[in-house]
Each structure stands twice: as C-alpha cells, then as structure tokens.
Amino acid sequence: MLGKTAGGLYWMFRFLERAENTARLIEAGFRMALTRSSDASSEWQSVLQTAGVRKYYDATHDDYDAAAVVNFLLRDPKNPSAVLAITKRARDNARLVRTALTTEVWTAVNDNWMTMTDLLKRPVREVDLPDVLATIRQQSALVRGAMYGTMLRNDIYDFSRLGTHIERADNTARILDVKYYTLLPASASVGGRLDNKQWETILRSVSAHRSFGWLDEGDMTATSVTQFLILDLRLPRSLAFSVGQIVENLNYLAAEYGDERESHGMARALYGELKGRDIADIFDQGLHEFLTDFISRNNALGGQIERDYRFVG
Amino acid sequence: MEKPDMFDEMLGPDGVRQPYSAYHSWFEAQDAGRLAKKHKEAEAFFRRTGITFNVYGQADAQERLIPFDLVPRIMSSREWSKLAKGIEQRVTALNAFLHDIYNRQEILRAGRIPKELISRNEAFLPQMMGMTPPGGVFTHIVGTDIVRTGEGDFFVLEDNARTPSGVSYMLENRETMLQMFPELFSKIRVQAVSNYPQALRQSLSACAPKTCDGKPNVAVLTPGIYNSAYYEHSFLADQMGAHLVEGHDLRVVDGHIAMRTTRGYKRVDVIYRRVDDEYLDPLTFNPSSMLGVPGIMDVYRAGNITIANAPGTGVADDKAIYSYMPDIVEFYTGEKAILKNVETFRCSEPDSLQYVLDNLADLVVKEVHGSGGYGMLVGPAASKREIAAFREKLKKKPSAYIAQPTLSLSTVPIFVKKGLAPRHVDLRPFALVSPQGVNITPGGLTRVALKAGSLVVNSSQGGGTKDTWVLED
Numbered sequence A: 001m002l003g004k005t006a007g008g009l010y011w012m013f014r015f016l017e018r019a020e021n022t023a024r025l026i027e028a029g030f031r032m033a034l035t036r037s038s039d040a041s042s043e044w045q046s047v048l049q050t051a052g053v054r055k056y057y058d059a060t061h062d063d064y065d066a067a068a069v070v071n072f073l074l075r076d077p078k079n080p081s082a083v084l085a086i087t088k089r090a091r092d093n094a095r096l097v098r099t100a101l102t103t104e105v106w107t108a109v110n111d112n113w114m115t116m117t118d119l120l121k122r123p124v125r126e127v128d129l130p131d132v133l134a135t136i137r138q139q140s141a142l143v144r145g146a147m148y149g150t151m152l153r154n155d156i157y158d159f160s161r162l163g164t165h166i167e168r169a170d171n172t173a174r175i176l177d178v179k180y181y182t183l184l185p186a187s188a189s190v191g192g193r194l195d196n197k198q199w200e201t202i203l204r205s206v207s208a209h210r211s212f213g214w215l216d217e218g219d220m221t222a223t224s225v226t227q228f229l230i231l232d233l234r235l236p237r238s239l240a241f242s243v244g245q246i247v248e249n250l251n252y253l254a255a256e257y258g259d260e261r262e263s264h265g266m267a268r269a270l271y272g273e274l275k276g277r278d279i280a281d282i283f284d285q286g287l288h289e290f291l292t293d294f295i296s297r298n299n300a301l302g303g304q305i306e307r308d309y310r311f312v313g
Numbered sequence B: 001m002e003k004p005d006m007f008d009e010m011l012g013p014d015g016v017r018q019p020y021s022a023y024h025s026w027f028e029a030q031d032a033g034r035l036a037k038k039h040k041e042a043e044a045f046f047r048r049t050g051i052t053f054n055v056y057g058q059a060d061a062q063e064r065l066i067p068f069d070l071v072p073r074i075m076s077s078r079e080w081s082k083l084a085k086g087i088e089q090r091v092t093a094l095n096a097f098l099h100d101i102y103n104r105q106e107i108l109r110a111g112r113i114p115k116e117l118i119s120r121n122e123a124f125l126p127q128m129m130g131m132t133p134p135g136g137v138f139t140h141i142v143g144t145d146i147v148r149t150g151e152g153d154f155f156v157l158e159d160n161a162r163t164p165s166g167v168s169y170m171l172e173n174r175e176t177m178l179q180m181f182p183e184l185f186s187k188i189r190v191q192a193v194s195n196y197p198q199a200l201r202q203s204l205s206a207c208a209p210k211t212c213d214g215k216p217n218v219a220v221l222t223p224g225i226y227n228s229a230y231y232e233h234s235f236l237a238d239q240m241g242a243h244l245v246e247g248h249d250l251r252v253v254d255g256h257i258a259m260r261t262t263r264g265y266k267r268v269d270v271i272y273r274r275v276d277d278e279y280l281d282p283l284t285f286n287p288s289s290m291l292g293v294p295g296i297m298d299v300y301r302a303g304n305i306t307i308a309n310a311p312g313t314g315v316a317d318d319k320a321i322y323s324y325m326p327d328i329v330e331f332y333t334g335e336k337a338i339l340k341n342v343e344t345f346r347c348s349e350p351d352s353l354q355y356v357l358d359n360l361a362d363l364v365v366k367e368v369h370g371s372g373g374y375g376m377l378v379g380p381a382a383s384k385r386e387i388a389a390f391r392e393k394l395k396k397k398p399s400a401y402i403a404q405p406t407l408s409l410s411t412v413p414i415f416v417k418k419g420l421a422p423r424h425v426d427l428r429p430f431a432l433v434s435p436q437g438v439n440i441t442p443g444g445l446t447r448v449a450l451k452a453g454s455l456v457v458n459s460s461q462g463g464g465t466k467d468t469w470v471l472e473d
Helices: A003-035 A037-051 A052-058 A066-075 A083-096 A103-117 A125-149 A157-176 A195-203 A211-217 A221-230 A239-257 A262-272 A277-285 A287-308 B019-028 B032-049 B077-101 B167-180 B182-187 B196-205 B230-240 B296-301 B325-333 B348-359 B384-396
Strands: B069-074 B141-150 B154-159 B216-223 B243-245 B248-254 B255-262 B263-268 B269-273 B305-307 B363-366 B401-405 B409-418 B417-427 B428-434 B437-440 B446-447 B464-468
Touching: A003 A037, A003 A083, A003 A103, A003 A125, A003 A287, A003 B255, A037 A052, A037 A066, A037 A157, A066 A083, A066 A125, A066 B141, A083 B154, A103 A125, A103 B032, A103 B437, A157 A195, A157 A221, A157 A239, A157 A287, A157 B446, A195 A211, A195 A221, A211 A221, A221 A239, A221 A277, A239 A262, A239 A287, A262 A287, A277 A287, B019 B196, B019 B255, B032 B069, B032 B167, B032 B409, B069 B077, B069 B167, B069 B409, B069 B417, B069 B446, B077 B141, B077 B154, B077 B167, B077 B428, B077 B437, B141 B230, B167 B182, B167 B196, B167 B446, B167 B464, B182 B428, B196 B216, B196 B230, B196 B269, B196 B428, B216 B417, B230 B243, B248 B263, B248 B296, B255 B296, B348 B384, B348 B401, B409 B446, B409 B464
Parallel strands: B069 B464, B216 B243, B216 B269, B269 B305
Antiparallel strands: B141 B154, B141 B417, B141 B428, B248 B255, B255 B263, B363 B401, B409 B417, B417 B446, B428 B437, B446 B464
16 A cells, blocks of 8 residues: 555544544533533633644634634634544545545545535534534544445555544543543542533543443542543543554554554553553552653654654655 | 537437437436436536546635536447547557657658657657657557537547546446436447446556566556546546555656555556656656656656656647648558548648638637647637737737637537537547557547537536447447
C-alpha cells in the first residue's frame, strides 16, 4: 500500500472520530448548561478546552455564550476542528484514498459530508440542536457500519482503526484531564449533587452514562468513574480499550508485513501503563500528571506510526 | 417532439431512424412522470457516488455534476464499424507521425507539412528527439472528437492525443442506464463498454519496459484531489486495480521509478499520467512543478519506465497540425483518410486570414492550442461587439488561430419537461494503442449542449452527457 494511502486512511478516521466526539461534548455541555445555568459559562469554557480549540475561540469572542460556543464548535470557519471543517477533511482524505475504500464506505463518507454541509449551512437553532447532534453521531455510525461490514481485514483496515483509536484515546484523556480536579478523591469527599453532575457530564461525553449505570449499579464515585474511563476494558472509549486496540491492530500489521517497527514497542509500553493497573496507583502518581503523560505518549505513538509506515515522504 | 431543423439522429426526414426504432417505441409507452423521477434518481446517484468535476476559476472551487440525460444516443453496428475503422487508421497514423517527428522527420523532409509547425510548436519537446518509447507507442490513449452532419457524414473535430478525459463518464453513464432501465437492455442488444478498464490495463501492460520481468506494476499519476478530473483518475485506478499516485509518492531509486509504500519503495513499470508534460519533471521542464517526479525523464530516456501518453504527444493534436491530418494519414498509411476533416482555414496564411476576417460572423475561430471550449469565437452566436473584439485579437497574432465553418451538427433528443427536444451532440470514442493493436470501445462519450440551439457541448460550459449505444448486429 502507498504510504500516502495509509496516511489518508488514518487521518480520515481520526477526523470522523473527532467530529463524533465533538458532537458528544456539545451534547453533554448543553445538558449541563440546562441543568446548572448559573455555571454555564465555565462549563462551555471547559468544553472548548477539551476540544482543544479554546485559544481560537478566545481570539474572536469575549464571552462563553451557549449559542456562540455551539456555533463555533459546529461550523465556524475560524475553528480548524469545527465539525463542518473536519467532516470535509475526512471526505477529502476519503477522496485521496478512494481506491482503498469500498463503494459503501466511500458513499457513507460522502453522504456524511453532504448531510453536514446541508445541516450546517447556517447557524443551528437551539430547537434543532438535538436533531443535528444526533445526525452527526448517526452518520458516523453509518460509516463505521459500512466499514465493519464491507472492508477486507487487511492493512487498509488496520490503518483506519489505528486512526480511530489514537484519536479516541486522545479525546477521552482530554475529557478527563479538563475535569480532573472534580475527580480528585479530595474533592470527592465533599460529595454532594454538584459533583455528581460533573461526573455524569463526563460519562455523557463518552456516551457511557447508561453503561456505567448497568455495570456499576449506579454507584457513582470519583474513583469508579475514573476507573471506568481509564481502565475498564469493556468500555469502547476507555483509554485501556483504545490502546489495547492500537496494540492489536499494530500486531496485525506486523503479521501481514512480517516485521515490527518502533511503534510496536511504544504501543506495548503504553498499554503496560494501563493493563492491570490499580486506579489508586494512578491517583498516587497524580491524575493530572498521569493524563498529561498519557496524552503526550499517545501523540508520540501516532507520530511514530506515521514515520514507521511512511505516511509522508 | 418539435420538428428538428437539422439532421436529427432519432427523427429523420422519413420518421424514426432505424437504430432508434426499438427505443422509440419503448419510450412512447413510458409514463412521463416516471421518467422524470428516474431522472432525479440518476442525479442523486451521481452526487452520492461523487462523480463530480471541479470547475476552475471559481472562488469556492465547487464540485459540479455533469448533467446526465437519460435518452441514449444510438448507432447501428454498421455505422459504428465504419467509424471505428476510420479511428483506427487515424490513431495509427498519429503514432507513426509522432515517431517520425521525434526521429527521422521524413514528413518534414518530404515537405508535406511546414517545418515551422513543428519547430515553433510549444508542445514539441526537443528532449524527446531520438526516442522510441517502450512498445513503440507514443499515444496510448486517444479520444477522437467526432461530429455528424448527416446520414453518412462524420467529421473529426479534434484528435486528443495528450490526456483525453471523459472515459469515466462513458462507463458510469452506462452503469446508470443499466440500473435505471434494466428492461431496456433485455429488449435491445447493446454492445458492452464495461471491459474498458481491463483493456486499458492490458494495453498499458503490453507497453511495459523490456527490463520489467513479471506482471508490470501500473500506476495512475494524478495532480491530486483538487484537479478537475480527479474523480476520473481515482475511478480508473480503482477499476484497473492500479495504484493512484501523486508526484510526491514517487522518486527515482537505482535508475527506476519507485513508489513509497508502507513497506518501503516499490518499483513502478508503467505510469498512466494525467499530469501535463510541463509538470512531469521539474529537472527537465517547469522547475517549479510540485506535481511531477524529479528525474523521471532520465529514467524514461534510459527505457526503464513507460509513460502513457508519452511526453510531447501534444505536437500531434493542436489545431494547426489538425488541418494537415488528411496528408498525415496518407503519408503514413498509404491510404486516403476514412474520416473527413472539417474544412480549416489557417490564419497564419495571409489568404486564409483575409477570408476569415471577412467572414467572422459565419465562422468558428479557435485558438491553435486551446481546449475546453475556452477562448473561441462562435461567429453566428456572437454579438457585433464580441466579433469586433475578437477581430483585434486575431489580427494581433493570426498564427495562434484557425477557423472553421459552422457545421450544422446533428441533434439527438434530450428529455425535458415537455418530452423530447433536439439538442446538438458530439462524440468522443476512446482508442487504446499497444503493440498488440488498436482497441476501440464501441460507443464513447456523447456530449450534448443542453441549451436549445447551442453548439457548445463542453461540460465546463453547461454541456451534459448521454449514454452512447452501439447496437449488436
């Protein structure tokens, strides 16, 4: 496979994942703002922070009004990670690697772009927001379904999945890091409804609100939420799950190509930080320090994959 | 349908022409509402599949659809075989001409065409002198633009010997018709076009360098996703099972061209390039080109890569050379040209120039090196002011122009709200040339001017396309 094609697949799926996660962030933020209107502004700040676009926002805005933030996250041309912009970039990458995709996957990505271009032509009214956010997630599910159902399980699939999971691990880690102070055991001792709401928002941001309830029988503590999002292998958006998938897809590549590259060692080492780890241990290290370290190592892993497989010349 | 005032390929002077009889009776039995719905479906299908082209010179670089008309253009197999013979003769002559121009230049020595036409031709590449490309083929893929004016009257309008585009539309139009009207194809036997990608691959592989052992590695070289024909590039690569590469995917490794893969550099044997000559090699041609491969011309001259079409083929398809095509065909094949040329006035010649200036309102004047329907004057459709402005341009640089009489192009009906309406068409069949021979896919791309009376069929200027049928015997 061409290195460029591997890169196109990887980035296409990173952008798709990012668009979907942004929709979730907005959904959670919106809900939070509805239920705790007094603190809405700081809630939107942390959403922008999590999405990693606060500096772009602050450059052009003075306050954190819900409509302005939502518009910025969905469609503002000044936001390089706006859903509209990255949907287009995902589709550009899909065009670039068109020959590596099945018609079903290509059509799903193209449909996604056409739908988004149409939905986000003008600012989304508040009453339409739930539908728009649902559509973003639904479109993303269609692409994933087409991929799962029609693509050969070879290196094409592996590079696509690597993109998805590098991005997802990054996103989940950011969500946690922006809220890490609410998750520190110290603040947990304060207890009370307000903090519970924060944890709920975090869970909603990764669509794990209901699954958490199912698995832990509703016992929502800082430790259990953190444990769930970082270490639980059953949750498809946890750090351990995402990195486990990265290791697995890299192993498939090694089997297909007959050799391991530097990224294999890095991925295994990163997985070693998570597998069988005790959450208390992570709190001892310092949650923020742990997450910062994770984000930078995950990033470095992504960069190493790009070099190992010659995405660019 | 309203009575056409030119030669209409469906409704002749004596009623429905034979090749259309089965289709016409099917059409008459259709419900107009259903057809209108099908028409909408076709458009949605094209958009979803991403069969679009980018229009240059527009700020938003929008992707557009080329409108598709659901009424096929139909030819009998007898009409087609005459055309195909003519095309084969013509592309054979084109290749012989190119080989001659870049080697012994016998045709110049014989005085059959003026030397300046070559020496002053911007498309002539001195770097190609003395070259015989692998397989001996210069122009592997030719798209010959043909128009019709009457029952047996076909004219060649242009020989596209560089990088003719449009073949993806030929294939997708048929695919769309098959999906929309399967019943038609069981009723009417139409010669298939779907073999084109395999034929292209075989034809290119047959021209692989001698140094290539085993199955040749074929790649399509595209300028990238923002190129107007990118869809076609990816489509052809996909259908052929070839790699779709950009210049930065390739480099010279040990005297060969190699592409950067996830497992290191891998040798490429044949490049079907959709990048213009000028951008092919920054070391040889335009030094600022980012689209090409530095050093590819050295590899090419050493015989280690096949480039299709060969660099420098443009010397054979500009409009000044065109006017000599009957001589060129005769010179190399020893036969009279089967397909007629449109009468052409070379404005470089004083007598012709005077005639053209005197008759601008009745002529079509084209730039010698132009394409895409840009920069031309269609006399009968132009305003007095446009003609006056063009007269000045023409006087300034007469040798840059040729002129032709306006032909009364044939019409084929398109589907409109009221039913059928005649519109002018042309035809671009695609010929593949290899040492094994010439392969011409039956039919080709029919382009249609969607505006009533308009003669401009170019997609960049509002033209559409039709599926083209050649009937089985």
